[in-house]
Amino acid sequence: MTFDVSIFLEQVFSQAFLNGALLSISVAVLAQVAAIVVGFGLALATMAKSPVLQGIARVYIWLFRAIPTLLVLLLLWNAAPQIFPALRQDWYTPFVAAVVGLALTEAAFMSEIIRSALQSVDDGQALAARALGMKPAAVLFKVVLPQAIRVAIPPTGNEFIAMVKYTSLASVISLRELLTTAQLGVSTTFRYAEYYAAATVYYLVIVSILMILQNRLEKRYRWITPKRRRKGGGPAPTVPTVGLGTAALPVAHQTKEAEVR
Secondary structure, three states: OOOOHHHHHHHHOOHHHHHHHHHHHHHHHHHHHHHHHHHHHHHHHHOOOOHHHHHHHHHHHHHHHHOOHHHHHHHHHHHHHHHOHHHHOOOOOHHHHHHHHHHHHHHHHHHHHHHHHHHOOOHHHHHHHHHOOOOHHHHHHHHHHHHHHHHHHHHHHHHHHHHHHHHHHHHHHOOOOHHHHHHHHHHHHOOHHHHHHHHHHHHHHHHHHHHHHHHHHHHHHOEEOOOEEOOOOOEEOOOOEEEOOOOEEEHHHHHHHHHHO
16 A cells, blocks of 8 residues: 555645644643643742742642643543533533643643743842832732743743644544544544644644744844944944833843932
8 A cells, every 4th residue: 555645635635634723723722821821820829938829839730740641631531520520511522621631731831931930030120129119919010020921932832832732632532633633534544644644744834833933922022132333334332132022122221220210
């Protein structure tokens, strides 16, 4: 049996594979957003002064970093409905179980990324903001978080790319995502090479687009040194600036403002 290009191309442009790819992306986006929100709360809890909050957050992180993602999905889909009758209703679909399972696992990893990003910001910035009369919440969201985002973007982008691939694990709970679509086709035609190659093409395209978007986002938040030219024609000394998405302010100007205050 040889590789049939016509079958391969038919599956690449088929509606079934497109729907499977869109479902995989939907699960990945929802799970990643939920993981970032939960992970942010866990990161704040691990940095809190309360030993109770720290203990709860650390136990959660330890638990979901230790349990394999595949096992989490199986527990949520097969075991949880036996214990909780509410999960036997029609609303509890493989899509819901996949989003919840992936989000719970990913939140443990995102909490460490966010915590390290927050701690990378110099403590003096928060102290200076508090000295100006800013409340703790304002210091976090207006001073610390905008600078931490720049540090968190690369690992978060990598985690999201991995999340897209992790959605293939949901095939064990009957979610008809991209890999399940390929497996269903293989089960009826036994054309392994063509169907799995089609799924590979979709994963390559999705990840390539995400890598481009991640690269652009990193450039938007990176440290910037604008180049200027002297009137005589030679390049003028550059002034370091900080790019925070919407504006870039010279560091020297920030220092002068701090001295005036």
